[in-house]
Amino acid sequence: MAVVKQGKVDMKTNRISQRIQKTQNYLEKKYPRSKIQLSWDGRSVHAEGDSPTVSERHEIGVFIVKKWHSIRGYKGLVNDMTVGSKTEPSMKLPDVQDSLLDNKAFDVVIIGGGVIGCAIARELSRYKLNIAVLEKECDVAMQASGRNDGMIHPGFADNPSTIKGRLNSRGNRLYHRLDKELGFETKWPGSYFLFKSRLLRLAVPYMNWRAKRNNVDGTVGYHSARCIVKAEPHLGIQQHGGYWMPSAGVASPFRVTVAFAENAQANGVHFYFETAVTGMDMVRLPSGREPKLPGSVRISAVHTNRGTIRTGLVINAAGVWSDKVAGFAGDRFFSIHPRKGMDMILDKKVGVFLKTIVGMPDLLSSSKKHSKGGGLIPCIEGNALVGPTAREVYDREDYSTDVCDMPQLEHQIKMNFCLNLQDVIAYYSGIRAADWEEDFIVEGSEKVSNLVHAAAIQSPGFASAPAIAQDIVKICIQRIQSFSGCPVLEKNFFRPVRRALPELSKMEDDERNELIAGDPSYGKIVCRCEQISEGEIRDAVRSCIRLGMKKVTVDAVKRRCRAGAGRCHGGFCRPRVMEIISRETGVPMTEITQKGGLSLVLGGTV
Ligand SMILES: Cc1cc2nc3c(=O)[nH]c(=O)nc-3n(C[C@H](O)[C@H](O)[C@H](O)COP(=O)(O)OP(=O)(O)OC[C@H]3O[C@@H](n4cnc5c(N)ncnc54)[C@H](O)[C@@H]3O)c2cc1C
Secondary structure, eight states: OHHHHHHHHHHHHHHHHHHHHHHHHHHHHHOGGGOOEEEEOSSEEEEEOEESSHHHHHHHHHHHHHHHTTSTTOOEEEEOOEETTBOOOOOOOOSOOOOTTTTOEEEEEEEOOSHHHHHHHHHHTTBSOOEEEEOSSSSSSOSGGGSSOOEEOOSOSSOTTSHHHHHHHHHHHHHHHHHHHHTOOEEOOOEEEEOSSGGGGGGHHHHHHHHHHTTOOSOOEEEOHHHHHHHSTTBOSOOOOEEEETTOEEEOHHHHHHHHHHHHHHTTOEEESSOOEEEEEEEEOOTTSOTTSOOSEEEEEEEETTEEEEEEEEEEOOGGGHHHHHHHTTOOOOOEEEEEEEEEEEOGGGGGGOOSEEEOOOHHHHHHHTSOOOEEEEOTTSOEEEEOOOEEOSOTTOOOOOGGGHHHHHHHHTTBTTOOGGGEEEEEEEEEEEETTOSOEEEEOSSBTTEEEEEOOOTTHHHHHHHHHHHHHHHHHHHHHHHHSSOOOBOSSOOOOOOOOOOGGGSOHHHHHHHHHHOGGGGSEEETTTTEEHHHHHHHHHHHHHHTOSSOOHHHHHHHHOTTOSTTTTTTTHHHHHHHHHHHHOOOGGGOBSSSTTOBSOOOOO
């Protein structure tokens, strides 16, 4: 019997080796300069070599996945090819080095304080567990979660067979409850997918099928060109009708992330900023110890720049670095290829010309780029947003904005004849954590019994975050229970509600006057563009301190109360904001930074 089994294994190994060789031969011929070397580790294809350009490296990755995706046992591509003989830029680490966390122990450690890590922390804080969130930056939402479009996608765009397709509409629905519980604002303007050609009408039955399969909410369907112009009178392009999805919404991505984090913290979660995970210690499990759990190893300790932590379970929510974090535990079966997206924000004065979310994706090119094609979005704050673009890059943390993305943005802004490049008040970019399968990884590790991945969460990760958090928490609870043999109990005192900080510009006169009468600092306007008072800035600083931030930055205040987010970008209010930060934290103004690290605002005293 054993001989037959061994024979089958050998045959399978032979078949895989032949397939690897065939793929390699083809790629060597097509891309001779890339010096490709492929190998197989039992579940993933590994690619090494050196491509002359990012786009060639990308083409190679896409080709491998196309050929291997449907092979039984294949799980992912680990593409370690370099570009232009340069090693990949490494993770930017915090300057801090201390032993704050040495000998601390937690039941659960969450790596990453983006919207995914924070949503998981909040959902997990329902249970009697000692939880820590480790974030290498000085605040939450510093990477993709603070650099996206804030669109709560309806859940239509992704294939129903993908995890994205399964989770997006559930995430969208959950936002209707979360905005009330956590005190952040949402708006539901709906979205139009405009048709470039009359022929696209033929696809409407398929679109209806897909919307149904993906559980997209609301009465979706075809709207004629005339009907669309009635709803969106300033359209500046020729369209042939479009597909309407009323459940598309918008929210502020940083406010949502902060709300998850603050509520998690109020329910006992510890946040550690400027804390980067740099490695892990593994132990082999004694055989027969954990019959119900997959994996033969376990993480016993997590190394950081602030000491070594013992932990029962690790959640990998590390965004663009999630493959490297998986690698610390020896579980790197996927890799991230960073995809940059650039956006432009327009002045609030033109926000009135945009009522709904509109996009006219070129289906062929956007499916190749795995992007939804960008478009126009009426932001929650009243500005119009144009973008995002989609471009493969090499550096996972290079947030520069590039002139080469402008033609795409110019094309998008022209969709509305009232919007103009002169109205742009800011440009920004973010990096999507795309893996080669172009899908989320939401699962318990197959190799490491106490590791759970919420990895490769690209778009629509913001929209799906609440659903991802629910699924991850289910997996975590199962794993902890199987390992400990005891049930994980829910807290009796979980507080689902977070009170948002007062926002004067959204209040009725009576309410505002009452607040000012109680505390005159709410009557002193500091940020004139956004009409933010001293009291609101002080509240924002205090909320940073409560969350455990040691260094409150100018941008952290902006993320919470919008001081400095207006047309002048803090040109007028920054010194006052810094004074308030300094007064509340005791840190001299000369040590306050714009966004952490070396971004000091003042050069010294005169
Ligand atoms: C331009 C753009 C537009 C987008 N628009 C939308 C949209 O409209 N709607 C939508 O649904 N989605 C959108 N997305 C996608 C969305 O932003 C992401 O899916 C989501 O933010 C991912 O969240 P995250 O927590 O996984 O990643 P991140 O926000 O990147 O968080 C990961 C965190 O992990 C930290 N970290 C990494 N490594 C370590 C380590 N070793 N130790 C400690 N900390 C570590 C990082 O510092 C980071 O803060 C967009 C993305 C981009 C780039």
